[in-house]
Amino acid sequence: MRLVSYDDGRVGSLVGDQVLPLPVRTMRDAIAAGDAGDLALPGPGRGIPLPDVRLRVPVTDPSKIIAAPVNYRDHQTEMSVDTQVGALGFFLKAPSSLLDPGGTIQLPYHDRRFDQEGELALVIGRTARRVSEADALSYVFGYTGLLDITMRGGEDRSVRKSFETFTPMGPVLVTADEFGDPGDVELRCWVSGELRQKASTRDLIWDVARLVSYASSVTTLYPGDVISTGTPAGVGPLVAGDTIRLELSGLGLDLAVRVAGDNTVPSPTSGRTRGPVPPPPPVRPSGA
Numbered sequence: 615m616r617l618v619s620y621d622d623g624r625v626g627s628l629v630g631d632q633v634l635p636l637p638v639r640t641m642r643d644a645i646a647a648g649d650a651g652d653l654a655l656p657g658p659g660r661g662i663p664l665p666d667v668r669l670r671v672p673v674t675d676p677s678k679i680i681a682a683p684v685n686y687r688d689h690q691t692e693m694s695v696d697t698q699v700g701a702l703g704f705f706l707k708a709p710s711s712l713l714d715p716g717g718t719i720q721l722p723y724h725d726r727r728f729d730q731e732g733e734l735a736l737v738i739g740r741t742a743r744r745v746s747e748a749d750a751l752s753y754v755f756g757y758t759g760l761l762d763i764t765m766r767g768g769e770d771r772s773v774r775k776s777f778e779t780f781t782p783m784g785p786v787l788v789t790a791d792e793f794g795d796p797g798d799v800e801l802r803c804w805v806s807g808e809l810r811q812k813a814s815t816r817d818l819i820w821d822v823a824r825l826v827s828y829a830s831s832v833t834t835l836y837p838g839d840v841i842s843t844g845t846p847a848g849v850g851p852l853v854a855g856d857t858i859r860l861e862l863s864g865l866g867l868d869l870a871v872r873v874a875g876d877n878t879v880p881s882p883t884s885g886r887t888r889g890p891v892p893p894p895p896p897v898r899p900s901g902a
Contacts, residue, residue: 632661685844731845732803813846
């Protein structure tokens with residue numbers, strides 16, 4: 615199924631351009647029903663036109679958001695770093711940084727660089743602890759889109775990526791049985807109409823199964839937890855007024871957000887941080 619959270623957190627199945635309400639209160643209930651084998655399409659009834667609902671983050675309260683650093687070779691080259699996911703492991707993003715589809719990213723400082731990073735993310739469907747790579751995909755409930763907004767500098771990744779609104783996610787959560795192979799997903803990300811990122815998850819250094827297996831060897835994964843798989847080359851600076859659109863094959867709906875710089879202030883660590891800052895991506899024609 616293609617699931618959405620909408621309005622006050624209700625859950626529906628997206629069929630065409632109609633949202634069919636499901637008899638569950640939240641996406642967590644849908645995940646639990648899926649684990650029990652009780653998640654089914656609603657019976658005949660009137661759907662709600664998609665434009666008439668407010669789409670929300672698929673899971674509003676994961677216990678953790680796990681993210682993979684430097685998980686594409688081209689991004690490793692772009693960042694001019696020697697290390698990659700195999701040496702770095704993972705980092706955590708604050709769940710309070712989640713942002714609904716169609717929302718607005720608020721840049722906090724006017725003297726720091728902020729970049730977009732488009733990624734495929736997954737949502738855990740049942741408790742996982744020390745699972746093997748062979749079994750790892752059976753613990754995935756579904757897949758969605760995620761933007762890992764990043765401040766450049768020398769602070770720890772979890773600091774630079776956990777500002778409020780820095781994790782837009784959604785708009786659709788496609789169950790694993792319908793989504794298909796997470797190792798063959800096409801990703802494209804535009805900023806204000808400029809195509810910046812174009813890649814395939816075939817080029818991941820660690821695939822989804824390895825990420826889930828490794829993360830579960832460090833920490834217990836609970837239903838609703840989010841793992842983001844990393845970003846390819848093409849990250850670049852954001853400014854107030856930008857729009858971002860992330861497209862992932864298999865989802866059917868794009869994740870789109872705006873960027874604002876309301877009430878920005880100087881960074882308290884400006885001028886005292888060091889860290890790799892990639893060059894701006896090459897200018898590509900829109901739609902290329």
